[in-house]
Amino acid sequence: MPALRNKNCNYISKKEIKITFDGKSYSAYEGDTIASALLRNNIRLIGRSFKYHRPRGIYTCGIEEPNALVQILNEHNEPNTRATVKRVYDGIKICSQNRWPSLSFDIGSINNILSPIFSAGFYYKTFMGPKGFWKKIYEPLIRRTAGLGKPPKNFRSKSIHQNHNIDILIVGGGLSGLIAARKLIGTDYEVLLIEQDSFLGGILKNSNKVKKVDGKNVFEWVKETEKLILESKNIKILKNTLVTTYNFTNHLIALEDKYAGKKIDINKSELILHKIRTTHTILANGHIERFISFRNNDLPGVMLASSFEKYIERYGVVADEKPVIFTNNSSTISLVKSLINLNCIPSAYIDSRKIDDIENDTKEYLSKNNIPFYPESEVEGCEGNKKVEKVYIRNSHNKISFINASMLCPSGGFNPDIHLFTQSKGLVKWDDKIISFKPDTAFQNTITLGSVSGNYEFKNLCKEINKKLSFLKASDLNLEIETNIRDDFSIKELWETKINKMSKWSKSFIDLHNDVTTKDLKQAINEGYDRIEHLKRYTTNSMGTDQGKISSINSLGIVSKILNKKISEVGTTTYRPPYAPLSFAAIAGRSTYEYYDPERKTPIHNWHIKNNAVFEDVGQWKRPWYFKRNETETMHQAVQRESRQTRKTAGILDGSTLGKIEIKGKDALEFMNLMYTNAFSKMKPMTSRYALMLGEDGMIMDDGIICKISDKHFIATTTSGGAPKVFAHMEEFLQTEWPHLQVYLNSITEQFTTFNISGPKAREIVGKVFSEIDFSNEKFPFMTFKTFNYKNTQARIMRASFTGELGYEIYISPQYALELWELIFKYGKDFDLVPYGTETMHLLRAEKGYVVIGQETDGTVTPIDINFNWMIGKKKKDFIGKRSLTRSDTAREDRKQLVGIVPLDKSQFIEEGQHIVECESLPSKIKKPIEYLGHISSSYHSPNLNHCISMAMIKSGNKLMGKKLFVSTPKGTKNIPIEIVSPVFIDPENKRLTS
Amino acid sequence: MTTLISTDTVNIIQKNFQQILIRGDGKDQFNQIINKEISLQPPSKNLEIKISDKYIFAKNSFDQWTLVYLIEQNYKEIIKTISSLNSNDEILASDYSYGQVYFEVSGENKDEFLNKLTQFDLRNKKFPDLSMAQTLIARIDCYIYKLNNKYIITCNKSYEDYFKERLVDLINL
Amino acid sequence: MILINCPYCGEREQSEFTNGGEAHVIRPKDPDALNDKDWGQYVFYRSNPKGIFYERWVHSHGCRKWFNAVRDTSTDTILKIYKLTDNKPDISEFQNTLESPSGEPAVGSGNFAVKK
Amino acid sequence: MWESPEPKKGYDVIIVGGGGHGLGTAYYLAKEHGIKNIAVIEKGWLGGGNTGRNTTIIRSNYLWNESANLYDHSVKLWENLSEELNFNMMFSQRGVMNLAHNEHDIKEMKRRISANRLNGLDTQWVDTKQIKELVPIMNTENLRYPVLGAAFQPRGGVARHDAVAWGYALRSNEMGVDIIQNCEVKDIKTDNHKVEGVNTSKGFIRANKVAVVASGHTSVLAQTAGVRLPLQSRPLQALVSEPIKPVINTVVMSNAVHAYVSQSDKGELVIGAGTDGYNSFTQRGGYDVIEETVRAIVELYPIFGKMKMLRQWGGIVDICPDASPIISKCEVKGLYFNCGWGTGGFKATPGSANVFAHTVAKDEPHKINEAFNLERFSNGRLIDEHGAAAVAH
Ligand SMILES: Cc1cc2nc3c(=O)[nH]c(=O)nc-3n(C[C@H](O)[C@H](O)[C@H](O)COP(=O)(O)OP(=O)(O)OC[C@H]3O[C@@H](n4cnc5c(N)ncnc54)[C@H](O)[C@@H]3O)c2cc1C
Ligand SMILES: NC(=O)c1ccc[n+]([C@@H]2O[C@H](COP(=O)([O-])OP(=O)(O)OC[C@H]3O[C@@H](n4cnc5c(N)ncnc54)[C@H](O)[C@@H]3O)[C@@H](O)[C@H]2O)c1
Ligand SMILES: Cc1cc2nc3c(=O)[nH]c(=O)nc-3n(C[C@H](O)[C@H](O)[C@H](O)COP(=O)(O)O)c2cc1C
C-alpha cells in the first residue's frame, strides 16, 4: 500500500518513474529522493548498521542522515550514497549495503548478540593472544567485516572546477538567506546564493511553521523572491550545491550536483566543485534537529519529527498516518498541524516538558483534535521485528505503558548548524535558552543569520538581518512573518530517557552510524577515557559518515551529566571539513588522469615520435630515452648501438630541455663569482666553462656550462630538472642579499632549442650545415662559442662535450629548430649520424667519467668528494657554500669519494645501487649489519670497452685506487670481485675532446 | 592564426608571435633608451599596459617589461632592437619570440570559462582594462593581458599541446 | 589557502607564492671568520615562533619579487606586508593574542585555539 | 585506567608532552631504568598531538645506517608491543610499498634496498606485475607518471595510533608515573645552565631532569630555556574517506605522485597529504594541499574517484634541516630533547622512547641515537634522509 500523498505539496512532480531497490521495481515521482521514494512505497528497512548489523531505516530527511546509506548500481557503483539526499531518476538501481546474504536476513547480525564483546574499545582489549593469532586470524576477520559499501570496478570522472571571486556569499537559500538576498538586489555587490536543495525556501518549504511572509503565501513569496533575484544583475543562484568547506581568508568550497535527479552522462562533468573567494560570507544555513536516546531508538520507523514533517511538506509523502510524536520542545506542534491538515491523527503526543511549560495553544490544539497527550512523559523505548511496533511511554508518575504504532517521531530540539562557522575558526558559546552552542565571535568576515545564529524567533528575523547587515550599502527590509506556531521557542533538556526494560537485544544509541550506545559512553568514562576527545576515539562516537550531526551535542549532554560538569566545560570535539562527505573526483577535478601534470615537449617532439623514440619523464619534460630502430630492438641493443655509433662517427641529442639563463649587468662578474664555485674573472670573453653551484651547506646543487660574453654578460645552462630552482636561487640572492649588485636575469630556456652533436665526424657535419663558420680547432677551440645569424635570428654554437667526443652544442630559435634538425640529418646521413637519447648520453659520459648531478650526487656530496677541487676558486673570498666545505665533517679525508669500478671477471655485470663490501659473500639471511664502503652510483655495459664500467661513491675512495674489493648483487649471496680504478675510462688525455 | 574554439559564448584563437623581454630599472635613462628604440614610452605603473597598433607594451613586474608585437616584423629588425638595447649595461633585453604561444580569448562567457582554469580574479575592479598579470592558469605560469573585450594569454611553448588540450577539453564538458 | 597581498601585484592565492622562511637573516659578510658553530647557526637555524613571525615570501608564479611579511603563525593571519627596502616593523606594532607558549585553552580542542 | 592526579612539588624527571614518544619514555624510564618518580605533563589530552593525528605508517627502510638502525629498533619493539603492554596496538604488518615513477626513483630505491639488505632489513624490489598482484586496484600504466616498480617492506605496516598512547599511559601509570593532563608547561626554568624545573599552568614543578617531547611545539619550549633548535613547524595534513569494504591491503606510498594510503580496519581510507609550505601552528593547513593529494590518489586509483572525503585535519610537525630527528642532550644540563621527527615519527615511537629513556637516565646517548645529536648542525655530519637531491640530467 503506497503512503498517503500530500496533494498540496508544490515541490514534487506528478511524473511517475521507475526505480529498483534490491532488485525489486517501484514507482516514484520525479523529484523524489531515494528515501522519499521508498517511503512512498512504504519501505522502511533500508540497510544494516555498521557494527551490529541491526536493521535500520530512514532517520532524517537530509544531509544529516546517519542510517540510510545505499549503493547506487548505475553510475559506476557508487557506495555510501545518502538516500535522503540523492534524487532518483527513471531506471536508477539502488541496493542496500552491509548485509549478506540479504537485507532482511543478514548473517552479520549475529554481532548484535555478541555485542558485549564489541563494547567500547573492544579492539584494544581483545584479540591479542595467543601469539600469531592477531595477524593470522583476528585481523583478517575484523577486516572482513569492515566498511559499508563497495567501491566500483572502474571509474573515470570528468568533474570540473569553477572559481568565483565575489563580494558576498550567502550560504543557504532558506528564509533568512532569501531575505538577505532580497535586501541585496540591485546593490553594487556581486552576490552568490548557494542552496543545497533544488528548491529555495528552506524552512518555508520543509515545514508548516510559516504561514505567510509579507502577506503572501510562502510558496508565492519564495517564487517572487527567486524571480526578483534572477532578474537582478548582481545576484546569482546555485542550487543543488552544498557548501562543504570554509577555509581561511573567506575561501569556500561548494559541490554542485549537475545531474541531480537526472541520469548521468558519462561524457560530461557530473559534479562541479565551486571554489569561492568572497569578501563577506553570510551563513544562513539553518539548524539541525537532534534526536533523543531511548531504548532501541534505532529501529526502522523512528524518524526525527521535523524530518517527518519535511517529507510531508517538501516531498508530499506521509510516511505514516498515525505516528507517535515525542518532543522536548515547543516547535514539534507544527508536525501535528501538518498531519491534521491531511486528516491524519497522531497516535500520541508525548512532551517531556512540565505541563505548565507547555504552550496553551498546543494543549488546546491537541485536545481539540483528540490527540492522546502525554505531558511530562517520555518514551522509554520501542520494540518490534525490524520495525517499530510498540512504543513504551513513561508518564509523569513513572508508570510505563505502551501503545501500538509503527512510527515514532522524536525531537530533541535544534542545533544551530555551526559546522561551517567553526570551520571558519569562529568561536561558539553555549546558550542555555536553546540548549545548544551558537556562534559567538567570528574569526573572518562572517555573518550568521537566522537559526544558525541561534535565533529561533521568526518575528525577530528581519530585525536581526537588518542589524547585522547594516554595514552594507543596502536598505532595510521589514517583512511580516506570520507563523503557525508560537514564536517563543521553549525547550527542556533531555538527552536520554530512563530505560526500564532490558534485553540482550535492546540498546540505546548515541551514534547510530557507528553503533555506539549510551552504555558505551558510560563504560568508557568509567575506564578513564573522560576527555571528550578520548571518548570520541575510544568509542568512535561521532566518527561516522554523518559525523554525529544529530547526536554529538547529545553525547556532550550525557557526558556532562556523568562528569558533573557543564557542557561548556566539556567542550566539543573539533568540527573539521568537509561539512558532508565530499567526492574525491570533484576535489581532483580535471587536473588528474591525462592532465595530472602538464607535459612539456621540445620543438622536435613530433620528429622523435616519428622516429620511434621511447620517452623518459624528466621533471615535466618528455625526453627521448632511446630510439628504437625496429620493433624487436631492445633498449639495451638500442643504447649500445647509439653509443657505438656516436663514438664511431657522430650522434645527436635533443638538449632543448636544459635550463638557460641570461645574466647581464655591470656587476654580472661579481655575481657569477658568488653563485658558482668557479672563478670567472680570468676567463676570456667568448669562452665557456663547466661550473658547479652549491647550496650554503656546501653540497652540490647543480652544474652547467657558463658562456662568458663579457664581464657584464653571461649565459648559464642548468640541468633540465634544476632549471627553475637555479633561476629562483639566483633571483633570491640578487634581490635579498645583494640588491646593490646591478644584474638582471632572464630565463631563456624556451627561447633556444638545443642540439648536441658529438663524435669524430661532428666537425664535418656542422661544417656542412653552417658553411660560413670556420670550425677548425684553431679558430674554434674547445670550450669557446660563437654567435651568428641564422635566417635572421641569432644563433649560437658552443664547442663542448658531455660524451668525451668532439662536440658542438647548437642554440637556435624554436621557429627554425625542426627544419635545422632535419637539415643536420640531411648532411649527417653520409656519416651515419645517429639520434640518441638520455640513456646513451648517460652511458657515454660515464665512459668519460663525468658525473650526473642527482646520480653521483645525492645532496650529501661536496665538490671535493667528486674530485672537483680544481673547480673551486680557492682565491675567491667567498661564494655560496664555501664556508661549509671546511667544517670538520666536510673536511674529513675519509668521506665518500668518487671512484671507478670494474669487475675482475669482465663478463660480470655490476648493478647500480649495489654496495661495495670487503667480504666475498653474504650470509643468506643477514642478521648483523654488514659494513659497506659505499654504493654504485652508475653502471653500464660499455660498448666501446666491451665490459661493465661503474662509478661509485666510497669511503676514502681516493686512497683505494687499485684495491680489489667486492660488490653485492641484488639477490645472490656471492659478491662480484672488482677493482677500484679511476672513473675516467676513455680518453683520459682528452685527445678526442680537444683535437 | 588558427581558431581553436568558437562557440556562441567563447572564442579562442591562437597565433605565433614575437616578443621581447626587457629588464631594467625603469628610471629616466631607461625610458629614454627604450623610447628611442621603439618610440613608445614604457609603462611605469606595475601591471600597466600601453598599446599601439603595433605593440602591447606591458610592465609585468618590478623591473621587467614585455613588448609584444601585434604585427609580425622582419625578425632581423627585432634582433637589431634587442642588440641595441643590450648595448646599454643597465638593460637586459632577451628575445622571447616563438618560444611562447599566444591565445586570444573573447566572447561573452570568457571570464566564467577562464575561471574554470584559474582562480585569478578577472573582475574589472581587480583587473582593469589595459592591465596585465602573471598568474597560474591550468596549473602553468601564464601572462594574461586584458584588452577591452578580450584576453591575451601567453605561456611557454613547451606547454602548447597541454594548454590547448585543457582549453578544448573544458569546452566539451 | 590564505590570500597574500603581493606589494607589486595585489591579492593572490598563497599557492602562487613560495615561502622563504625567517626574514632579516643576514648572510655573514665574512663567512671564513665564523667558527663551525656560528656558521651552522646561519645555515640551519631559523626562528620558529608561535605567534608573531617575520618571514619572507616570493611571488614565484607572478612577479617573482621577494617581500617580507609579519604573520601570526598561530592563526595564519597576515599582520603586515612590506617591501625588502622598508624598515622592519617593530614588534610592538602587533598584538600577540597568545597568552602562553601554545596558547591553547584548558578545554576543547583546535576549534577554540586562538582568538584572532 | 590511568589516574589524573594533581602534580607533586617535584619529580626526578619531568617529561613535557603526552604523546606516544613522551609516554613511552616514561614507560621505559620506569621499566628499564628504575626511575619511577616521573611526571608526564600534557597541555591537552593524552595523544592529542601528532600521535592522535597521523597516518600510522610503520617501516624501517631508511637509507642511512644510523636511521635504519634506529627505525628497525623500533619495528622490533612494535612486533611485541601489544603483548608487552597487554593492550592491542593492532600492529598490522601488511607491508609498505614505495612506488617508483621514473628512472631516478628506481635508482634511488635500488640503492636503498641494497643498503637495507646489508643492514638486515627485509626491503625488496617488486616489479609492476607483483605490484598489481598486491594492489590490483592500482593504475600502473595509464597515468601521467607510470608505476615502474616499488620498494616493498613486508614487515612494515600500520598500527592503531591512539592505542600506543593509551597503552604506554596505562602501564607507566601502573608503575607510578604521574600523568598530568590539561597542564601546560609555560617555560623551562634554568639556572646557570642547569635545569631547575618547569612553570606550568598548575604552578612550578621542580625536577633535575626535563625531557621535552612536544613535537611541533618543542622549539617554542626550548626558547624558554634559551636553547635554539634547528626546527621549523609546519602543518601536515591527512584525511579519511568514508568506510568501504576492504580493497587495499598494503600501505602504498608515492613521492612523485605525492600520496600515501592505507585502509583502516574499520574500512576508511587513511590518506596522507604533504606539508604546507610555511610555518604554522594552526593544525589546519591549506586546502590546496588536500587537493594535490586527492588528485594524486585519483590518479593512482581511479576507482577512488567515487569515494568521498569524510574528514580532513592537520597536525604540526617539527622538521629538521636533514629530515632526521634530534634525540640529544643540549648545553643546559638536565635538559633533553626528542624532536624533529617531522612527518615520520610515529613509526619510531617505541624505539625513540626506548633510547631516549636511556639518554635521560644515563645522561649519555644510547649507541643507537648517538648520531642524532645537535652537534651535527655545526660539524656537518648530517643524516640526510631527504632522499637523493633533485633529479638532474
Ligand atoms: C598528518 C600526519 C601524518 C603522519 N603520518 C605519519 C606516518 O604515517 N608514520 C609515521 O611514522 N609518522 C607520521 N607522522 C608523524 C608522527 O605523528 C609524529 O612524528 C609522532 O606522532 C610524534 O610523536 P610525539 O609523541 O613526539 O608528539 P605528539 O604526539 O605530538 O606529542 C607531543 C605532545 O606535547 C604536548 N605539548 C606541546 N606543548 C606542550 C606544553 N607547552 N606543555 C605540555 N605539553 C605540551 C602536545 O599537546 C602533544 O600532545 C604524521 C604526522 C602527521 C601530523
Ligand atoms: N520557533 C521554532 O520552533 C524555530 C526553530 C528553528 C528555527 N526557527 C526559525 O526558522 C527560520 C529558519 O530560517 P533559516 O534561514 O535560518 O533556515 P532555513 O532552514 O530556512 O534555511 C537554511 C537553508 O540552508 C540550506 N543549507 C544548509 N546547509 C547548507 C550548505 N552547507 N550548503 C548549501 N545550503 C545549505 C538548507 O538547505 C536550507 O534551505 C528562522 O527564522 C528561525 O528563527 C524557528
Ligand atoms: C588513522 C586515523 C583514522 C581516522 N579515522 C577517522 C574516522 O573514521 N572518522 C572520523 O571522523 N575521523 C577519523 N580520524 C580523524 C579524527 O577524527 C581527528 O580528525 C584527528 O584525530 C585529528 O584530531 P582533531 O580533528 O580533533 O584535531 C582518523 C584519524 C586517524 C589518525
Ligand SMILES: [Zn+2]
Ligand atoms: Zn607579485
